[in-house]
Each structure stands twice: as C-alpha cells, then as structure tokens.
Amino acid sequence: MTADTRSHRSGRVVVTGRGVVSPLGLSWPETWAGLLDGRSGVARLTGIETEDLPVRIGGEIKGFDPEAYLPRKIARRMDRSVQLALVAADEAVRDAGLEITPELAPRVAVVMGSASGPTRSSVAAQEALAQRGPRAVSPFFFATSSVDAAAGEVSLRFGLQGSSTCMTTACATGSTCLGEAMRMIRLGVADVVIAGGVDDSITRLDINGAAMSQALSRRNDEPEKACRPFDRARDGFVMSAGAGVVVLESEEHARSRGAAVHAELAGYGATTDAYHVTAPHPDGLPAQRAAHQALADAGLTPADVDYVNAHGTSTPKNDTTEAKVIRSVFGDRAESIPVSSIKSMTGHMLGAAGAVEAITAVEAIKTGQVPPTINCDDPEDRGLNFVPHKAQTHEVDVAVSNSFGFGGHNAVLVLRRWRPAP
Structure with a gap:
C-alpha cells in the first residue's frame, strides 16, 4: 500500500456532543432548522460602519448576549x-452528557482552532491606543488576544488537564481540528477531545481587507442572494461569524459511561496544494488525494458515500475546482450523490466552517435530510445534484465533508452511521 491508502486505525472515534453558534441561530437545533428551511443568515451589516466600504454585507451573530451564558467578569475579558x-x-458538553471529574480531566484534551483569532479585540485595542492613549488599552489584552485564546478558555471553563492545542489551516481549520483530535484519541493520548473552530472577524479592517483582495461578494443590495455556491453568477464568498464544537470520544470511553452516540468520525485526510497563496490547484489533485486518504482511513471506498457536504465558498475558482474533485473522486457515481454547501445560508464562518459542516453531515446521517444549496439557480456543472433551493430526503450512511483553505490547505472528513461492534 502507498502512504495515501495505508490505514493506521487503532480504535473507533465517536461524536457524542455538538454545539453551534451561527448566523442562523444561537444553538445547533436553531441552526439546523434554518438550514432545512433554506433560510439565509446573510444581511446588511449592523455592528460596524460600512457606508464607505466596498462590501456592506455579512453573516453576523444576531441577538447574542454573552452575559446570558457567562458571568460578566469572565465575559468582559474575552474577545x-x-x-x-x-x-x-x-x-x-451538555449534549454529550459529559461530566468532567477530577479523574477524567487529565484524559480530556482540547483542539480548538481559529483562522483569524481575536481580531475584534486587537482592532479595538489599536483604536483605543491611537485615540485615547496607552492607559485606554485593557490590561487583559495581552493575555487574551492570541490565536489560542479559545482553546485556553475552554480548558479553563471545564477544568481540562489534557493537552490544549490551537490549530490554524485557514478555511480548513475546523475540519483539521476534528481530524487531528481523532488521531489523538486513536493514539491513546486522550479518551475525550473537545474539538472545533471559531471566528468572528466582522471588523472594518477584515471586511475591507478581504474585499480589496477580491475575495468577497459585492451583492450589497441582495445580501440573502450573495452567497451562490456552484452558480455561474457567483462573485465571491460572504464573511460570517460562528463557532462549531464537538465532543469526540473513544468507543471504549463512550461505552463505559453509556453515552448516546450521534455518529462515527471514521476518516481524515489532509494535504497541501503548494500551488498559490489563495488560488486552489486548478485540477484539485492534492484535494482529490485528501479525499482518497480520508476514505482509506475509514476503510471505505467512493462507492460507499451517500452525501458530500461541499466546501462550496461561492468563489469562482474554488467551486469550479471542487466540482472537478467530486467528479474525479466519485467517477460515474458523482451525479447520483447529493452535494450541498451550507455556506449558501450561513456565509463563510472561516475557522468554524469545517466544524459546523461536519456537524451538518452528522445530522444528515441521523435524520436522512440533506440541507440545500440556496441561490444555485444556474449551476456551472448541470450534472451534479447540488440540492438546489430545498432540502432533500436521502438515506445517508456515509458522508464526506470537504474543507479547502487559502494557502492550499485541504482537509476531508468521513463520517458514518454508528453501528457498534457486537
């Protein structure tokens, strides 16, 4: 076997808990309901001044009051x-029914990533320094402004004493964190890992910077129609905020405490294009290799896959390349597999995207409902089933979730229905 097809599995890893905050809702049930309804969370930005910006739309978190969830003293120090x-x-953690005891804490790890880190705090601190002087900068800034802040705070929140790690692979971050967390459990260095990704880069600096790179959609007058994955009229992605977190456990640990299992995280593949700082490899060859790695890691083949949760950013080059990847990996079956991009509704949550999309794949397996790709009115590839406009009913035993990031990062996850060994 080659390095790309060799499996090093040393145990099964299961998903027992899911948590999401997105432009569609402040919990996973709210977000899932919005996805099935085909509702867009993209709107005119209200949290920042946008009149002089070329892009004035995005996916903000609506109605979020941190003090409804966190003590005020703790919330104030955080981005x-x-x-x-x-x-x-x-x-x-609540969904998993997980109790962190002193005995368990050393065996629980955190892998929490972010593409941008606490950018809101950094922008605010710079503005305070420039406008009001040195004493206006928060004393918490230095300790809480690094990209690993979320990983550290999650560890503090639950008293977790396993390793606490931040990983960053641009737009593939969420998937990378889940995949590497799975590997940690297989290697036996943790029994439980709280893993996921987060970003909230809705600042004037970030929006303008992404707009100036020509990455963002400029459909300012039709925000709900701006994100158009795989549609010929797409003109860029939509910047959004969000967080996605899962509880992963070894099969043995989940069984020992009688946990309800949502699905198995069965495979992970990761490659790098080494082609361009922003553009994907034109033929998607490294991305294809990541998909084949993930399937081999799961002990599966393309013939076993029932659903593809696409990266589907709505950028011209990404979507064209991803369609090529799907056709290459799945061959004659490509046109019979539903392929959908939830970014059409959530926008691009950057570091959170891959984690939320993996959770979506889990829910498709559990419910047999595949969320739609809205705004896909004139698909560039007319043969693929992009689940246009409305959710579809499909029996899903195995789902693939793609994540591809700037810098050539590729991460592919394989999730499957949980069938415990006898």
Missing part, C-alpha cells in the same frame, strides 16, 4: 469569538 466558542462548547 467576541472566544465567547462564541465557550457557548458552543457548553452546548456540546
């Missing part, structure tokens, strides 16, 4: 992105 991560982690 908004870290607050979102804690709320999603709380939901995931």
Whole structure:
C-alpha cells in the first residue's frame, strides 16, 4: 500500500456532543432548522460602519448576549469569538452528557482552532491606543488576544488537564481540528477531545481587507442572494461569524459511561496544494488525494458515500475546482450523490466552517435530510445534484465533508452511521 491508502486505525472515534453558534441561530437545533428551511443568515451589516466600504454585507451573530451564558467578569475579558466558542462548547458538553471529574480531566484534551483569532479585540485595542492613549488599552489584552485564546478558555471553563492545542489551516481549520483530535484519541493520548473552530472577524479592517483582495461578494443590495455556491453568477464568498464544537470520544470511553452516540468520525485526510497563496490547484489533485486518504482511513471506498457536504465558498475558482474533485473522486457515481454547501445560508464562518459542516453531515446521517444549496439557480456543472433551493430526503450512511483553505490547505472528513461492534 502507498502512504495515501495505508490505514493506521487503532480504535473507533465517536461524536457524542455538538454545539453551534451561527448566523442562523444561537444553538445547533436553531441552526439546523434554518438550514432545512433554506433560510439565509446573510444581511446588511449592523455592528460596524460600512457606508464607505466596498462590501456592506455579512453573516453576523444576531441577538447574542454573552452575559446570558457567562458571568460578566469572565465575559468582559474575552474577545467576541472566544465567547462564541465557550457557548458552543457548553452546548456540546451538555449534549454529550459529559461530566468532567477530577479523574477524567487529565484524559480530556482540547483542539480548538481559529483562522483569524481575536481580531475584534486587537482592532479595538489599536483604536483605543491611537485615540485615547496607552492607559485606554485593557490590561487583559495581552493575555487574551492570541490565536489560542479559545482553546485556553475552554480548558479553563471545564477544568481540562489534557493537552490544549490551537490549530490554524485557514478555511480548513475546523475540519483539521476534528481530524487531528481523532488521531489523538486513536493514539491513546486522550479518551475525550473537545474539538472545533471559531471566528468572528466582522471588523472594518477584515471586511475591507478581504474585499480589496477580491475575495468577497459585492451583492450589497441582495445580501440573502450573495452567497451562490456552484452558480455561474457567483462573485465571491460572504464573511460570517460562528463557532462549531464537538465532543469526540473513544468507543471504549463512550461505552463505559453509556453515552448516546450521534455518529462515527471514521476518516481524515489532509494535504497541501503548494500551488498559490489563495488560488486552489486548478485540477484539485492534492484535494482529490485528501479525499482518497480520508476514505482509506475509514476503510471505505467512493462507492460507499451517500452525501458530500461541499466546501462550496461561492468563489469562482474554488467551486469550479471542487466540482472537478467530486467528479474525479466519485467517477460515474458523482451525479447520483447529493452535494450541498451550507455556506449558501450561513456565509463563510472561516475557522468554524469545517466544524459546523461536519456537524451538518452528522445530522444528515441521523435524520436522512440533506440541507440545500440556496441561490444555485444556474449551476456551472448541470450534472451534479447540488440540492438546489430545498432540502432533500436521502438515506445517508456515509458522508464526506470537504474543507479547502487559502494557502492550499485541504482537509476531508468521513463520517458514518454508528453501528457498534457486537
């Protein structure tokens, strides 16, 4: 076997908890309901001044009051992105029914990533320094402004004493964190990992910077129609905020405490394009290799896959390349597999995207409902089933979730229905 097809599995890893904060809702049930309804969370931005910006739309978190979830003293020291991560982690731990005892704490790890880190705090601190002087900068800034802030705060929140790690692979961050967490459990260095991703980069600096790079959609007058994955009229992605967190456990640990299992995280593949700082490899060859790695890791083949949760950013090059990847990996079956991008509704939550999309794949397995790709009115590839406009009913035993990031990062996850060994 080659390195790309060799499996090193040493145990099964299961998903027992899920938590999400997104532009569609402040919990996973709210977000899932919005996805099935085909509702867009993209709107005119209200939290920042946008009149002089070329892009004035995005996916903000609506109605979020951190003090409804966190003590005021703790909430005040955190960047908004870290607050979102804690709320999603709380939901995931509750969903898992997980009790962190002193005996368990050393065996629970955290892998929490962010593409941008606490950018809101950094922008605010710089503005305070420039406008009001040195004493206006918060004494918490230095300790809480690094990209690993969410990982550290989640560990503090639950008293976790396993390793606490932050990983960053641009737009693939959430998937990378889940995949590497799975590997940690297989290696036996943790029994439980709280894993996921978060970002809230809705600042004037970030919006303008992404707009100037020509990455963002400029459909300012039709925000709900701006994110158009795989549609010929797409003109860029939509910046959004969000957090997605899962509780992963070894099969043995989940069984020992009688946990309800949502699905199995069965495979992970990761490669790098080494092609361009922003553009994907034109033929998607490294991304194809990541998909084949993930399937081999799961002991599966393309013939076993029932649903693809696409990266689907709505950028011209990404979507064209991803369609090529799907056709190459699945061959003659490509046109019979539903392929959908929830970014059409959530926008691009950056570091959170892959984690929320993996959770979506889990829910498709549990419910047999595949969320739609809205705004896909004129698909570039007319043969693929992009689940246009409305959710579809499909029996899903195995789902693939793609994540591809700037810098050439590729991460692919394989999730499957949980069938415990006899």
